[in-house]
Amino acid sequence: MKIVDLRTMRGPSYWSVKHYKLIVAKVALGEFAGQWSNAIPGLPERLMALFPQIGSAHPAGQSGKQAAKHPPLTLEQLEDGEPLGHVIQHVALELQRQAAMPVFWGKSYPAREEGVEYVVFAYQEERAGRRALEAAVDIVEAVCKGEEVNIAPIIAELHEIREDEFFGPSTYSIVAEAASRNIPYIQLKNSNIIQLGYGVNQKRIWATTTSLTSHAGVEVAGNKNRTKAMLKDAGVPVPRGTTVYSEDGLRDAIDELGFPIVTKPLDGNHGKGATIRITNWEDAVAGLQAAKEYSRAVIVEQFIEGFDFRLLVVNGKLIAAAKRTPAAVTGDGTSTIQQLIDKVNEDPRRGVGHEKVLTSIKADKHTLDILSNKGLSLDSVLPAGETMYLKSTANISTGGTASDVTDIMHPYNVLLAERVAGIVGLDICGIDLMATDIAVPLNESRGAVIEVNAAPGFRMHISPAEGLPRNVAAPVVDMLFPRGATARIPIIAVTGTNGKTTTTRLIAHLVASKGYKVGFTTTDGIYIQGVQLEKGDCTGSVSAEFVLKDPTVNYAVLETARGGMLRSGLGFHTCDIAVVTNVAADHLGLRDIYTVEEMAAVKGVLPRTVRKGGWAVLNADDDLVYGMAHNLDCRVALFSMNEKSRRIQDHVEAGGVAAVYEEGYITIYRNSYKLRIDRAAEFPVTFGGRAGFNIENCLAAALAGYLSGFDKDDIKTAFRTFVPSGAKTPGRMNSYKFPKFEVIVDYAHNTAGITKFADFMNATTATRKIGVVSGLGDRRDEDTLGFARIAGRIFDEVILRQDRDLRGKTAQQLRDIMERGLRLDKPDLPITYIENEPDAIDHILATAPEGAVVTLFTENITATLKQLDEFEKTV
16 A cells, blocks of 8 residues: 555635644555455454554534544444545544644545545644554555554554644633634744734734733743842742852852742743742752753742642633652552652543643653652552652642632732733733632731743633643633734635736726735735835745735735645635636646636635635636525625626615626626726726636636725726736736837637637737647647647737746657647648747747737746747837
8 A cells, every 4th residue: 555645725625614633645555455344354354453442422512513424433333344545534633633733524435546535634733643544554455465463553642643743721711712803823934832813903912922022021920030020029928049159159148038939040930940848958959950951050949738729810810730759659658659650640631741630640761859858769558548749849830730710719819910911011920829729818827929921821721630721722812813803804715717907907906006015916926005015926834824824914805726725725715705806727636626617616725714704706607606695605706798797686675785797897797787997998907808807816806895895986997097017917918119019928828718719810900910829738638739729810920939847748748639639620830830939939029020919828927028029128
């Protein structure tokens, strides 16, 4: 068995609009091609022995609905017969689940190649999903062959990936809360920083540090001496203490404070390097050394008797309080300490790292030192009922537990916590205090505030071992996005086979003309506020995220091509308006899309992502695009070049909105009213009305603009000022009028596109029509032949050239197909073969007769336009 293709979806895709994170793979089954699970002796039993839980019903909860739709793989099913691709899918999911990544959705089906299966399944962490697929293929093949399999190492590896890459519990709680409010998020590349929202409305979090967190507050909290001094000056009870740098300083501090004491690093956090309840000189020296591992300066404080409490303040308000207990075991008179630890770790709530409510207790060096100081070891047996604390701090991450005490806090202590957060200057503040009873005012219980923490962990409040869980993420999101604030920016997305770039640019020009700071993507680059920041084909998910991450953008217009959707899915989950211009035969045979209907299914992903209340703008003249209107959750608007279209009439009579080309006008239909924008011939992009395909693009763009709230005059002015040129629409109907002849540069690259271009050329007067054309190696022969045939009909003379990238074919193959197609209807058509594109352009510029119209179907738009600019200087 072999993986022959592997893709990672990160947004809505051809395979699922609802499940964003998918592994999509093609697996060649090799010697097991055509065999199902019941045809391989012993497979059902061996697989179930390896994965006993694979046949169990999925638990309810976060994935309950999803799990119900996708039942487990049972022994009965395997014995009845299941395709091996389906088995691989389930094994890949189960491997992730066993590594604490609860994923359930998947599907499998035969690919077009014989013996190859598509395997599609959900992942939580991308690297883990890809590794799970590799392992699943190896495991299923080994099981088919009856070989020994050990899944423990792969589970451990996946577990490690999860711990490395999954959001920590604090980050996850905020992201989940934001997502529940329809606030989008993006994890910034190579960082743990999460962007919530888009464009100018974005906020960022890094664990529990936010865009609003004061740097000064973090600095104050990070310097414990400064924090204590500020709190003391404000009347907050704090322990007496001093800062030392050596054993001599430590001795002086003990002489002043007496035992018991606490040592901790001046710049420490999360309990690192801290030692509490020190009662003798030897332990004090050990505590000094432990603290100096994190900071040259060490704080020595009097130890405050009582319990460890953590108070959480968000945006100036106390949100939660927890009583924390260090990791501990209680003796039974017979078990060793290690056995007691093992028993505690059997609690199903405990797991590795942050995967569960509690963390398993690990007997590390710190634990061994504590035991050694008491004359004990892991092999020691504790008397029945005796409790042994295994850590000096009560951190949940080291095996400690927490109990929620929010509801019993005394009002004095609530006010104290809120004052402390304000004094230090933190929007999210964790306050550690020692007290015998949190229900008693701190100044009466002889307790004290021990330290103040920036970026406090939420885990103890979200999932306490005892007491009520608290949704502490909600007030964080409330703070970042107050009532009435928006996290999103408007998104208009455009797809189709032809016309999508011009439509995108028309819409972006319209939006920008109203003062919005627009970011838009096209096949020639990414533009932020009119400035091209990236060159090349930028119609995929990475380019969309580029725009949505930009902090200056307040409106996004995104060209979305089939390549990106098939490669990694969309770069956004929902949009406000989706425009589909048309669907035609292009790029068929690539990425396993072989028919126009399959291509329509790819393009149809976009309107399915429109938010409820948004609009899908569809071409009523295209059967496949019109058919996309079925089963959409959004509103539908149609456009048509035919003012008498029955589809448009029915749609408008039913109360729908449409745009139609009627009596030479771009017109919006709504109910029984017509809103005429302007005569299409007045828009430069239509070349006086000759470029019918751009009239169609204007209809789509005008309708999208109207639905976005722009009025008639806004649209009219924008379209009249949109002049196609090498700067504004590179490679899209760029006209150069030289003294003797005209040159038009265009990107028509498929049969549908050149057919519409033919209508334009037929309406164009010229003494001679000359085309510079080439074939594309990544098209089917019949597509290249059809393209060439239309070109042969259009032109009186053809210069045949080659692209630099032949995309899988040889130059001679492409030349033969193109020459055959060009002469199918004009056997005597003059064809000059000049392989290099710049040379072909130089030739035609030197030989074009007076009154001719020369069309350059160019590959390298930038170089071609530069070549024409240079020629213009010489004439």
